[in-house]
Amino acid sequence: PKRVRVHHLAEAKARGERLTMLTAYDAVTARIFDEAGVDMLLVGDSIGNTMHGHTTTLPVTVDDLIPPARAVARAAQRAFVVVDFPFGSYEAGAEQALATGVRMMKETGVSAVKLEGGKRVVPQIRALTDAGIPVVGHLGYTPQSENRFGGPRVQGRGDVAAEQLSEDALAIVEAGAVAVVLEMVPAPLAARITEIVAVPTIGIGAGAQCDGQVLVWVDMAGMTDWSPRFAKRFGDVGAALRSAATAYVDEVRGGTFPDAAHQFDA
Numbered sequence: 001p002k003r004v005r006v007h008h009l010a011e012a013k014a015r016g017e018r019l020t021m022l023t024a025y026d027a028v029t030a031r032i033f034d035e036a037g038v039d040m041l042l043v044g045d046s047i048g049n050t051m052h053g054h055t056t057t058l059p060v061t062v063d064d065l066i067p068p069a070r071a072v073a074r075a076a077q078r079a080f081v082v083v084d085f086p087f088g089s090y091e092a093g094a095e096q097a098l099a100t101g102v103r104m105m106k107e108t109g110v111s112a113v114k115l116e117g118g119k120r121v122v123p124q125i126r127a128l129t130d131a132g133i134p135v136v137g138h139l140g141y142t143p144q145s146e147n148r149f150g151g152p153r154v155q156g157r158g159d160v161a162a163e164q165l166s167e168d169a170l171a172i173v174e175a176g177a178v179a180v181v182l183e184m185v186p187a188p189l190a191a192r193i194t195e196i197v198a199v200p201t202i203g204i205g206a207g208a209q210c211d212g213q214v215l216v217w218v219d220m221a222g223m224t225d226w227s228p229r230f231a232k233r234f235g236d237v238g239a240a241l242r243s244a245a246t247a248y249v250d251e252v253r254g255g256t257f258p259d260a261a262h263q264f265d266a
């Protein structure tokens, strides 16, 4: 399959083709999602919540993200692979962001990086873009700022907040962002931002008018007891995995596995 490259993102938007993105944190799931035709794979700092047992993304480090990013980049034949910049790895300025970006690109083989924020990260996005590192932006509810937001809350409600979010989107695209994730943004505002920016918007809890959609894969596949309201369950993989594990336990305890087909003769 032909690799999705950075120019295909804007081309998809121009043609009105919706882009699909899922998180992935390992080679096993990355291969499955890539074969399913998912256009973009995000090695998100949501790995903190989904895989590492944290309750927020704040403890996640660059060192935590490099091995999964490398695994996903190796496994994906077609998808455009993006890795998150974790909290604390870019806020200080362009120099810090560039150091993080260079390390990510040298050590993982991903196609782009993603960072959170609007006007405040314009220097970082410009420096990375100038260095040849494509950047995906992330606006609206940005989980690394959850303590300032007071938890996951819809962002951009009301004229003033909507105007500010629109200006942030224009600013990061002007700085070089190749796509913009919009998280927990009212659908009409996400639609307006989608109209005014030249690059694809990728929504999560941001309505159907975005150029693409992203979900955290464990929410999408039904691996967890709880998931956010915007995250539809498209399968019951958790239940399927539990029943496979239960069957294995039963057969080993009952002495029916391994049978003749699964062992070796003398």
Ligand code: KIV
Residues within 6 Å of the ligand: 023, 042, 043, 044, 045, 046, 047, 084, 138, 181, 204, 214, 215, 216
């Ligand atoms: O880390 C993540 O999974 C993300 C998506 C929710 C966009 O940033």
Ligand code: NA
Residues within 6 Å of the ligand: 044, 045, 046, 057, 084
């Ligand atoms: Na993230």
